[in-house]
Amino acid sequence: MTDAPLGNRHPSLWGDPEQTPTAAEVRDVRELLAGRFADADLGWYSGIDWRRVKVPTPRLPIPDALAAFTTDTGPARLLHAVGRSFTDLVRARRGDYGTPPDAVAMPRTAAEVAAVLDWCADAGAACIPFGGGTSVVGGIAPGETDQPVVTLQTRAMDRVLDIDAVSQAACIQAGASGPVLEEQLGREGLSLRFYPQSFEFSTLGGWIATRAGGHFATGPTHIDDLVESIDAITPRGLWSSARLPASGAGPSPDRMLLGSEGTLGVITQAWVRVQPRPNHRAGRAVQFGSFAAGADAVRALAQSGLQPAGCRLLDPTEAALNSAGDGTAAVLVLGFESTWRPVDHDLDLALELCGDAGGVALPERPRGPSEQWRSSFLRAPYLRDALIGLGMVVETFETATTWDRFGELHAAVIDATQEAVARVCGDGIVTCRLTHAYPDGAAPYFTVIAPGSRRAEAQQWLEIKLAASEALAGAGGTITHHHAVGRDHRPWYDRQRPDLFAAALTAAKAAVDPTGMMNPGVLVDQSA
C-alpha cells in the first residue's frame, strides 16, 4: 500500500500543506499578535523535518495475507501517531510523536476489517480505529504502552453505497470524509448537511464514534440524529442494526455505538438521513451591548420554535478576531435555511425577538458577517498552525449547560481560564461564542490564545486545560459537547458519568471485546 494513506497530509500541521498560511498571512498574524502581546517572542519555528524523525522498530510483523493493505513504514506510522490537538502538533514539530503505532492497516472491505481484528487478537495487539485523524482530545494516539498497536485507517472505504431518494437516506462507508461524501451525494442533488469544523478531513465513522456536532445551531445538529442504522465490526464479529426511522424496541443499539470512540469495534458503514440542498436562505447579523444580552436573545430564539440554522453569538473580542465586529459589541450571526419553504418570515420574527432583547440588526451586506464567519470557521484550524509556529499557546474547548446555569458557568470558566493564562503565560486572550442553542440550554465554545514559552508550550497548555476543565465541570457543564472524550477529557468524563453506567459500559465492552483490544485506555479502563 501507499506510504501516505492520508494523501499529502503533514503529520505536524492541521491538514493539507498546500493550504497552510502563506508567508503574507503569517506576517499579518504576527503583526496582530505583536500589537496585543508586546513582549512575546514571535519568531517563526517551522519544526524539524518529520522525515528525519527516528521511528522505533515495529513490534510485530505484518502477516502476508494482510500485506496488500497494511504497512509499517516510518512515514505511515508517524502520520497515524498523533491527532490534531495543540499538544499533538507542538510535540510533533519538535519531533516527538509519542509511541507511533507499529503498523497501519487500510482495509478496503468489512472482511478486511475483520481480518485486521483477528490479526490483532492473535498477536495480542491493540487496535485503534482511525478516520481523519482530527481528534483534538487524544482519542487516536496509542498511549505509553508495551502492547503492540495496529492503527486501522478507514479512508479506503469511502463510497456512498446506496441512495434511497424516496426516504431521503443514504448508505455510506465509514471512511468517507466530508467533501468525499458530499461530492457523491451532490450528484443526486442531496446533502448530509453536516459540517463540523474538521469537515475537510474527518469521516462519517469518526463523527459517529465521537458523537460529533455539525455547525448548525438548532435542529438535528449532532450526528446522532442523522443516523438510521450502523454496521460495525467488533472483535466478536458483525454488529448490524436495522434501518428504521424510529423504534421503541428496547434501548437503541445505535446509541451504544454513538460515542463509543472505537472502544467497541470499527464502524464500517451507516445509513444516514440526507436531504435536498436548501433553496431558501435568509440571514442577518445583530449587535448586542453585551454577551449576556445576546445570550438572552439566543435563549428566546431557541425556545421560540423558529429553529434558525445558524445562531452563533460571538463575544466582542471573538467578533473582532473573526472580522465580524469592532470589539465593542457582541454579534449574533443568524441564518435560516429551508429546502421547501421560504424563510424570510422566520427571519423577521427572529429579528423581532432579538430587538426585544436589545439587539440591533446590522445593515444587510453582499458579503456580510455570515459569510465572513463561514470562511474563518473553516480556515481557523489552518490559522492555528500559524499561531503555533509563532509560539502561541492555543486551545479551544467547549461544553453545554442548561440556561439557568449558563451565566454562572460562563463567568466561572472565563475567570478561571483567564487566571490560569495570566499565571502560566503572563497574558492572553480568552473568548467565548455560543455555537449551539437548545430550548433548555446552550453550548459555549471557548478560545484561548496566549504567548507561550518555547519548549514549555505543552506544559503551559496542560495547566490552562486543567483549570478550564475544572471550572466547567464545577459549574455543571459537560466535559464535551462535540469534541469527544479521548485521553485528554477522561478524568472529568469519569466524574460526569454515573458510576453504574461506567460499570454497565465496561461490561458491555467486555461482551464484544473480551480481550480489551479496541482503543484501550479510552472511555473505559483496560481490562486486567
Next chain:
Amino acid sequence: MTDAPLGNRHPSLWGDPEQTPTAAEVRDVRELLAGRFADADLGWYSGIDWRRVKVPTPRLPIPDALAAFTTDTGPARLLHAVGRSFTDLVRARRGDYGTPPDAVAMPRTAAEVAAVLDWCADAGAACIPFGGGTSVVGGIAPGETDQPVVTLQTRAMDRVLDIDAVSQAACIQAGASGPVLEEQLGREGLSLRFYPQSFEFSTLGGWIATRAGGHFATGPTHIDDLVESIDAITPRGLWSSARLPASGAGPSPDRMLLGSEGTLGVITQAWVRVQPRPNHRAGRAVQFGSFAAGADAVRALAQSGLQPAGCRLLDPTEAALNSAGDGTAAVLVLGFESTWRPVDHDLDLALELCGDAGGVALPERPRGPSEQWRSSFLRAPYLRDALIGLGMVVETFETATTWDRFGELHAAVIDATQEAVARVCGDGIVTCRLTHAYPDGAAPYFTVIAPGSRRAEAQQWLEIKLAASEALAGAGGTITHHHAVGRDHRPWYDRQRPDLFAAALTAAKAAVDPTGMMNPGVLVDQSA
C-alpha cells in the same frame, strides 16, 4: 397501606370503572357490530366478580420495616397481576390473573425504593417496576415462575419536585401520571406536551422505561427527546445522570435506561423539557382518494420541514369508525401548534402540498374531524372494554419503516392480518392509520376487530398477533414504534436487534443487576 394503590381502578377493565361505556353506548356499539358481523354472538359478558377470585398464598413475608408501604392483600395483588393487553383483560374477566405478584410495594422515596430492592435481593425475589399498569405487551406481569415476585408500584412518587422556568425544564418523580404532572406544571403555565393514548394512567417512569411515543406526529414525539437526565435505583445502587441540554461525552447514559423496561432498575425521577402551552393553532382535514395518495402527502409534509403537530392519516374504514369520514376516502387530520409564532401560514403551505398529492381540504367546521379524532383517541381504550364484553377479538399494533418500504409493508401486513382474521374468526376488520411521520419513514398503526369465539378469544388473538408480527418483521418494520417489547414482542425483538448488542445489553444488565432480579424474562434472558 391502602388496598387500592391504583385508586378506583378495576383489574379487568381499561381504567376508571366510572368511565366505562354506558349501557346506551354498549347498545350503539352492538348495533354497529350487528350491521357488520351478522352471525356474531353479541351477548354481553361482564366477567366474574374479581373480588371472588382466589389469590394464591404469598410466597414471602413482608418485613416489618417495609410494612408501612407494602401489602400482600388479594385485591392489591390482582390489581398488579396483569397489564392491559387484550389477552390480559379477556383472561382477567374469566378470573385468570396468571401468577399475581406476592406483594406490592409502594415506596414514597428513593430510599424506600432501595429498601425494596434490598429486600428482594435478600429474599431471592424478582422485582417488577410498575407505573400505570397500562402495558399492552405483557411488560409487567410476572411470568410463570417459582421465584417470589414483588411488584414495585411507583405511583406514590408523583410530585413535580422542581421547575426551572428559565431553561423550560422540570424535575418530576417517576410515578406521576399524565394528568397529575400536567396539573402541577399547568400551575406555572407549562406543559410536557406528551400525550400517549394511555395518558390518563401511565407514568413518566413508564414512558421512559418503554420509550413511549406521544400523539404528536413530528418533532420531539418520543419521550427520549424530552429527557434531560434520569435517576434510577438499581440493585447496585443509584444511577444518576447529569442534567444537560446535550453532550458528546461517550455513549449517552440516559439512552441505556430509555427502553430498559425495568430490567436495569427503577426509574425514580427525571428532568424533562417542558414548554408554555401553545397560543397558536390551526388545523384542517384533507380527503384523499386512497390511503397511498394520502401517504404520499404525509411523506411530502414530513420532508418539508413544516413539522405539523398532528399529521394523522386514517384509511377509509378507520376514518368511518372514528366519525371522521364516510368510509370512501382516506382522511388526513392535520394540525399546527406553536407557543410563539402564528401557524396559519404553515397550514396554508401544508394544504398546498396536500393539494399537489391530490388531497381535497374539507370545509372548516366548528368541531371538525380534528376534535372528533381527539375525543375518540382518548376514548378508544374504554370502547375496547365494550368490544371485549361483546365478544370481539381486538388488537392494535404498530411499527415504523422507511418510506421506500412503506407501501409493501402496508400491503403485506394488511394481507397477512386479514388472512389470519378470516382463518381464525371467519371475518373481521383490519384498518390502518399513520400516526407518526419522519423525513425518512412513517409509523403505521393497525387495528383489528373480529368476532371471537367465547372462551377461545385469547388463542384467536394469539394466532392473529403471530401472523401480523411475522408480516411486519418480514417487511422490515420494527416490532414496536412505541408499545414496547414486554413478553409479547420478545421473539421478534430478538430477531430485530443485533446479536452482539444483545450480548452487550445482557452484560450491562449483569453489571448493575448481578442476580438478574429486575423484571426477569423481559429484554434479556434470565441469568442462570
